[in-house]
Amino acid sequence: MRILILSPDLPSHGVVQTLAAQGVEPVVALATGESRTHGVIRYERVASRGDHGDPLHLRWSKKALRTLVRDLRPDLLHVVGDPWIPTAESGAAAARHLGIPYVLVGQSSVGGPNGLTARWQAKRVRDGAAGLGGVSRTALRHLASNSPGVPTAVLPHPGFEIPLSTLDRPVPTFPTFLVVGRIVPERGLDLLFDALATCFGEWRLRIVGTGPAQVALEAHAQRLGLSSRIEWLGGLPRTELARLWPSVDLIVAPSRSTPTWVEPTGSVVMEAMAHGVGALVTRCGALPDIVGEGGMIIDEEDGEALARALTGVITDPSRVVALGVAARRRLLEQFGDGPLAGRMLLWWREARGQSTP
Numbered sequence: 001m002r003i004l005i006l007s008p009d010l011p012s013h014g015v016v017q018t019l020a021a022q023g024v025e026p027v028v029a030l031a032t033g034e035s036r037t038h039g040v041i042r043y044e045r046v047a048s049r050g051d052h053g054d055p056l057h058l059r060w061s062k063k064a065l066r067t068l069v070r071d072l073r074p075d076l077l078h079v080v081g082d083p084w085i086p087t088a089e090s091g092a093a094a095a096r097h098l099g100i101p102y103v104l105v106g107q108s109s110v111g112g113p114n115g116l117t118a119r120w121q122a123k124r125v126r127d128g129a130a131g132l133g134g135v136s137r138t139a140l141r142h143l144a145s146n147s148p149g150v151p152t153a154v155l156p157h158p159g160f161e162i163p164l165s166t167l168d169r170p171v172p173t174f175p176t177f178l179v180v181g182r183i184v185p186e187r188g189l190d191l192l193f194d195a196l197a198t199c200f201g202e203w204r205l206r207i208v209g210t211g212p213a214q215v216a217l218e219a220h221a222q223r224l225g226l227s228s229r230i231e232w233l234g235g236l237p238r239t240e241l242a243r244l245w246p247s248v249d250l251i252v253a254p255s256r257s258t259p260t261w262v263e264p265t266g267s268v269v270m271e272a273m274a275h276g277v278g279a280l281v282t283r284c285g286a287l288p289d290i291v292g293e294g295g296m297i298i299d300e301e302d303g304e305a306l307a308r309a310l311t312g313v314i315t316d317p318s319r320v321v322a323l324g325v326a327a328r329r330r331l332l333e334q335f336g337d338g339p340l341a342g343r344m345l346l347w348w349r350e351a352r353g354q355s356t357p
Contacts, residue, residue, distance in 0.1 A: 003348065004029060004072055006065075006091045007080035008055040014161055014337035015344070016041050022345060027072055029065070031058060044068055055081055055107075060090045069094045076130075076348055077102035080157070082143070083125035084113035092125040103131035103351050105155055106143035109262045109285055131351030135265050136286030151350035153343055156290070156335055158274075159238070159267045166276040166328065167246065171318045174202035177310075178248040178277070180241070180268045183211030186261050188254030188282065188300075190220060195254075195307040197224040201314040206231045206248060208241070241268070245275035249320035250313060255284040256300050266290045273331040278323025280309050294330025295323060 002025040005011055016026045020040045028041065031048040046068055047061035069077065079091035079102055088104060095102035104126065113122045126132070126143065131151040134140025144152055181187050189207070196205065207230065214232070221227050236244075251272040255263045263285030270290055273279055279295035281287040288297050298305040313319045333339065 001025065001076070001348070001352075002027065002072065002074045003076050003078055004069060004074040005078045005080075006060075006087060007078075008052075008058050008085075008087055009080070009157065009159065011080075012158060012161065012337065012340070013038075013041075015341050018337045018341035019345060022341065024345065027074065029060075029068065031060065044072075050086075055085050055087060057086075059086045062090050062093060065090055066094045066097055069098055069100065073098075074100060076100070076352055078105070078344075078348070079103065080105045080107070082106050082108045082112075082122075084118055084122040088125050089121060092128055096128060101130040101352060102128070103133060103151075103348065104129040104143070105133040105135060105157075106139045107135050107157075107264065109136065109138035109142050109264055110260055131347055133347065137289050138262060138285050139264070151347055153347035154289070155340060155344055155347075156265065156270065156286075157267070158270050158335060160271050160274070162274045162331070162336060169249075169276060169321050169324055171321055172249055173317065174204070175249040175313050175317050175320050176204045176206060176247065178206050178208070178244065178251045178272070179253070180208040180251070180272075181253075183207070183209050183214045183217065185213055186256055186258055187211075187213075188256050189213070189217050191256070191301065191303055191306060192252060192254045193217070193221055193224055193226060195303050195310055196226060196229075198307045199311050199314050201311075203310075203314050204229050204231070206233055206244070208233045208236050208244070210235045241271065242275075245272065245277055248272075248277055249317070250278045250280055250323065252310075253279070253281040253284075253287055254306060255282055255287065257284050263287050270331060270335060273327035276324040276328045278313075278320050278327050280306075290335075291327075292330055292334070294327045 004027045006029045026041050028043045030043050030045045031052050035045045036043050047064040050059045051057040077095045081087040113119050132144040133153040133155050135157050266286040269279050279291045281291050282300045296309050
C-alpha cells in the first residue's frame with residue numbers, strides 16, 4: 001500500500017519506519033529541503049510559500065502537489081491539518097481531482113473557519129474524507145462530531161523521537177517540578193503557586209516559557225514567599241529540553257479550559273513521560289488521555305486536589321521514581337512507534353474499505 005503523507009510538520013521517522021516494515025510504501029511531502037530517499041522512505045519536495053512554521057500560512061503549490069499525486073498514484077493520501085487550513089484544502093483538492101481517497105487528521109479542539117465561504121470549504125474538505133482522525137480525543141470530537149459512520153482514529157503527533165532507554169533515577173532528596181509552556185492564565189500557574197504555598201517540606205519548581213502573565217505571577221510568588229524556590233528559565237528551543245529531563249522529577253500541567261482554548265496536544269508532557277518523568281495534569285483537552293493510568297490527573301481548578309497530589313510527592317520523594325516508571329511504560333505502550341503505526345495502518349485499511357465501490 002502506497003501512502004502519501006502531507007503535513008505541515010514532518011511525521012515521526014520512527015513511526016514511518018515502522019509502517020514501512022509492515023509493508024507500507026510511505027512517501028512524505030516536504031515543504032522545505034530537498035527530495036531524498038532515507039532507507040525505504042521517500043521524501044518528495046513540493047513547492048510552497050508562506051511561513052513554513054505556521055500551518056495557517058503555509059501554502060503548497062496546488063499544481064506541484066497535483067503533479068506529485070498523479071505521478072505517485074498513491075492508494076491513499078494522509079493529510080494532517082484542520083479542514084480550514086491550506087494544507088488540508090490543497091490535499092483534498094488533489095485527491096478529488098485524481099479520484100484518490102484521503103484521510104484527515106484534525107489538530108484543533110476549539111474554533112473553526114470564519115466566514116460563509118470558508119465554512120463551506122471546510123465542510124467540503126471534511127465531508128469528502130474517507131476517514132477522520134485527531135491528534136487527541138478532543139480534536140477528533142471537534143472534527144468528527146457531525147460525521148457518524150466514518151472510520152476514526154486518535155493519532156497523537158509527538159514531535160520528538162522516543163529515547164530507546166533512560167537512566168535509572170535515584171530517589172531525590174526533594175522533588176523538582178517542571179512547567180513548560182507559554183505563560184498565560186490558561187496554564188494555571190496561579191493555581192499551582194497557591195497549592196505549593198500550602199505544602200510543607202522541600203521542593204523546587206523550574207518554569208520554561210515566557211508570556212504576558214509572567215510579571216504578575218512573579219509578584220504573586222513573591223507575596224506567597226515562594227520566589228527562592230522557583231527558577232524562571234525563559235523560552236527554550238524544543239531541542240534544549242533534553243538537558244532538563246534528568247534534573248526534574250515531575251512535570252506539572254495545571255491547565256484550565258476557556259471558550260477559545262483547551263490543551264491541544266500535550267506533546268511536552270508526552271516527551272517528559274518518554275524520558276521517565278512523572279506527570280501531574282488536569283482534565284484539560286488532550287492531557288487526561290495522554291497520561292491515563294501513567295500519572296496523576298485532577299479536575300480543573302481543583303486547588304485542594306492539586307495540593308494533596310503535590311504534598312504526596314513532597315513528603316515521600318520516592319513516589320516520583322514510581323511515577324516516572326509508570327509514565328514511560330504508558331508512553332511506550334500507547335504512543336510508541338509500534339502502537340501508533342498499528343493504529344494508523346488499521347485506520348487506513350478501514351478508510352480504503354469504506355471508499356471502495
